[in-house]
Amino acid sequence: MTRTSNDTSPGTPPTAPVTTVGAATDTTPRRSPRATSAALFALSLGGFGIGLSEFIVAGLLTEVSDDLGVTVSQAGYLVSAYAVAVVPGALVLTPFLMRRTPKHALIVLLGFFILGNVFSAWSPTYTVMMLGRILAALAHGGYFGIGAVLAGSLVPEGRRASAVAALFAGLTIANVLGVPVGAFVGQQFGWRTVFWLFTVIGVVALAGIMLLVPVTDPERSELSTAQQFRVLTRPQVLASLLTTALVFGGMFGVFTYIEPLLREVTGFPASAVPWLLVLFGVGLFTGNILGGRAADRSPDTAVLVLAVLLPVVILALGSVASMPVPTTILLALLGAVGFATVPGLQARVLRHATGAETFASATNIAAFNLGNTIGVTIVGAAIGAGLGLRIPTVTGAILTVIGLGLLLAARVTGRKGRS
Structure with missing residues (x-):
């Protein structure tokens, strides 16, 4: 993508050139x-x-x-x-x-x-x-x-x-x-x-x-701004962006309404909820690190495996929501599995958005937030319709399964395109 110049921070030695992202030779600055x-x-x-x-x-x-x-x-x-x-x-x-x-x-x-x-x-x-x-x-x-x-x-x-x-x-x-x-x-x-x-x-x-x-x-980039916008419509890029929105819409749709679930279904006291949310956050942090390491080895495989696991974890959370210990474990797993997808999804977008890597990367971040808004809106409407406090786990799982379907379709399409 870029090349590091000799204008670096104080105390940093001069660096060698870096080739474009995705180039065959890796000359990352030393x-x-x-x-x-x-x-x-x-x-x-x-x-x-x-x-x-x-x-x-x-x-x-x-x-x-x-x-x-x-x-x-x-x-x-x-x-x-x-x-x-x-x-x-x-x-x-x-x-x-x-x-x-x-x-x-x-x-x-x-x-x-x-x-x-x-x-x-x-x-x-x-x-x-x-x-x-x-x-x-x-x-x-x-x-x-x-x-x-x-x-x-x-x-x-x-x-x-x-x-x-x-x-x-x-x-x-x-x-x-x-x-x-x-x-x-x-x-x-x-x-x-x-x-x-x-x-x-x-x-x-x-x-x-x-x-x-x-x-x-x-x-x-040799692409104009209009051409970089068109990069976002490439099937592989678009599938990645939509997968990001759906996966995180599903996860945060569940998380946004987790407090009433923990209190009214599981039976935790109000004083326990902040600590449970910290546990969820620990899962986020752990999943982010482990997801990065997995994506370094094989981003597509890492994203696919995690996209399969996430709806399973979400549905399991809903099914055991009345039992405190399993609920606590699955809450941490929800954070870990959900956020472990971030590095792989981001890496996938970068790989398929040749010529507009930075723009596509920023758009993927927007997809996270847009997905969160969509997920919270759908879940809120389902709760408002009287479907109960477990319904977020059902709607969340559905959204993530749709994201998984898009990812699988993109992989099949990509392989056919290379054959």
């Missing part, structure tokens, strides 16, 4: 393991802040609604508006930012993130708060999309999925510890304090990227 780890940590810290900003409002709806003088349902729109705004951020901002070096593009995106959180922390009205949420969301797709490609360019070809997993580790840690801690801080010191903390995290991540991440050339 950076010291310590320098590479530091750069990946800086990228992950930015992902941590963005992950916190996306999910935190759900834990502070009452405080936000009371302070801004709106209903709880109106405050809930601050969550859905963020998810929706990720899509235009990925599809509109990313093509323009690809003309810049990946490092500078990430700096611009973190600027949106910082500005959005300043608006949210200061917001005197609901409208200003909504504007802040949208500004912060515009950074989401491009940051993870461009960051994934950049992270992969810093390591040898056989470790690229693991590098992507390192980037997403910040997002998973946000689920493990960040959201519960952020909700606690908001309840103790006011919800605005949380957004000021996000601003600080953004500034620290920005400094880390400026100091530790090497400058690499912009993506040199």
